[in-house]
Amino acid sequence: MSTGRVIGSGPASAHTVRLGTRGSALAVAQSTQVARAIAAASRRIGADLEVELVEIRTRGDVDATPLTRLGGVGVFAAALREALLEGACDLAVHSCKDLPTAPVPGLRIAAMPAREDPRDALCAAGGATLANLPRGARVGTGSPRRAAQLLAVRPDLEVVPVRGNVPTRLSRVVGSVVGADGPLGAVREPDLDAVVLALAGLRRLGLDAYASQVLALPGAEAEPVMVPAPAQGSLALETRDDTGAGAAAGACPAGAAPKDSPGAQAVASDPGLSAALTATLAEVDDPATRAAVTAERALMRALEAGCAAPVGAVAAPTALADGRAGLRLDAVVAAADGARLLRESATGARTDAAGLGAAVAAALLAAGAAELADLHASLPGRGHREAP
Numbered sequence: 001m002s003t004g005r006v007i008g009s010g011p012a013s014a015h016t017v018r019l020g021t022r023g024s025a026l027a028v029a030q031s032t033q034v035a036r037a038i039a040a041a042s043r044r045i046g047a048d049l050e051v052e053l054v055e056i057r058t059r060g061d062v063d064a065t066p067l068t069r070l071g072g073v074g075v076f077a078a079a080l081r082e083a084l085l086e087g088a089c090d091l092a093v094h095s096c097k098d099l100p101t102a103p104v105p106g107l108r109i110a111a112m113p114a115r116e117d118p119r120d121a122l123c124a125a126g127g128a129t130l131a132n133l134p135r136g137a138r139v140g141t142g143s144p145r146r147a148a149q150l151l152a153v154r155p156d157l158e159v160v161p162v163r164g165n166v167p168t169r170l171s172r173v174v175g176s177v178v179g180a181d182g183p184l185g186a187v188r189e190p191d192l193d194a195v196v197l198a199l200a201g202l203r204r205l206g207l208d209a210y211a212s213q214v215l216a217l218p219g220a221e222a223e224p225v226m227v228p229a230p231a232q233g234s235l236a237l238e239t240r241d242d243t244g245a246g247a248a249a250g251a252c253p254a255g256a257a258p259k260d261s262p263g264a265q266a267v268a269s270d271p272g273l274s275a276a277l278t279a280t281l282a283e284v285d286d287p288a289t290r291a292a293v294t295a296e297r298a299l300m301r302a303l304e305a306g307c308a309a310p311v312g313a314v315a316a317p318t319a320l321a322d323g324r325a326g327l328r329l330d331a332v333v334a335a336a337d338g339a340r341l342l343r344e345s346a347t348g349a350r351t352d353a354a355g356l357g358a359a360v361a362a363a364l365l366a367a368g369a370a371e372l373a374d375l376h377a378s379l380p381g382r383g384h385r386e387a388p
Helices: 025-044 074-086 144-153 166-177 199-204 262-268 271-284 287-303 350-366
Strands: 002-007 015-021 049-055 091-095 107-111 120-124 138-140 158-160 194-198 235-240 311-319 325-334 341-349
Touching: 002 025, 015 025, 015 074, 015 271, 025 049, 025 091, 025 166, 025 199, 025 235, 025 271, 049 271, 074 091, 074 107, 074 235, 107 271, 120 166, 120 199, 138 166, 144 158, 144 311, 144 325, 144 341, 166 194, 194 199, 235 271, 287 311, 287 325, 287 350, 311 350, 325 350, 341 350
Parallel strands: 015 049, 015 091, 138 158, 138 194
Antiparallel strands: 002 049, 091 235, 107 235, 120 194, 311 325, 325 341
């Protein structure tokens, strides 16, 4: 349903783009950020787009079942993708780490804006760090990846599975100063010593002051190191093939468009909207972000990793010896209890980001990753997804 919010209202000749979003505070914040970027980019190139937010309810927002039993973080993307294919919206904004690696016929990732900080953050009572949490502290996370890496550093911790949107999870540490967001948990008295959350989400909600420790990426001198989920901190703007967004930089076809859907017919009957959206999304797309995310997702695809696999990956820009733009990709596969971690890294050309991801995955498999962790851990029939 429409939220009634129109962003970037322009002249009477402006085209309106319907942007599908989940209803959580974080999703709306992300979608509003994207809508403003689209409106501003369209003005720069003379395309004059305005953006209407359309809220889409997803099962992951209303069902308290652990994500690993619902089928993984891909459950958040499913309803948005259905709305796109049915023509209820023209674009959808996803947290890119929520997207299954397998393509969906009729849809494509048309743009990836510049990435927010991909690191994880510890949010602990009293500003504690991971090192000085009390022995046996209760730390909340619904992510097997985060749980394994926490236990690798602090095996004495009690890892508590948690669900709910960012403010809801944070309120379990800091109490009612942060309100619950959505139906998966009311504000309660604090019952956890800490939670681990994505720094990007905290920043987008203006809650990053609650981060007591930002956990370091591989290569940093600081400890402890936590490798984030593939594509963490990045957003994906997905469209139907028939919107014309295929001309956007780096867009990848994903199959035949549903030509008979009302949305497809609407776009086809408005070539001005299609052309304006194509040009605007090309302006919004960030090639460095797309390359990094491509490498990380290629690794997950090559590992055939399921939603419950404790796998992390992060790529960062680097310069190659011959002066070309390169990427360094760091990845980890962990035993569920954190008792053993396999780490691999490699550097390659940014133009072959997918090949870099496949190479690091091959190194992990050669080192015994498949024996260390159940890489296929997910619900039968749900497909392969990134770790949450």
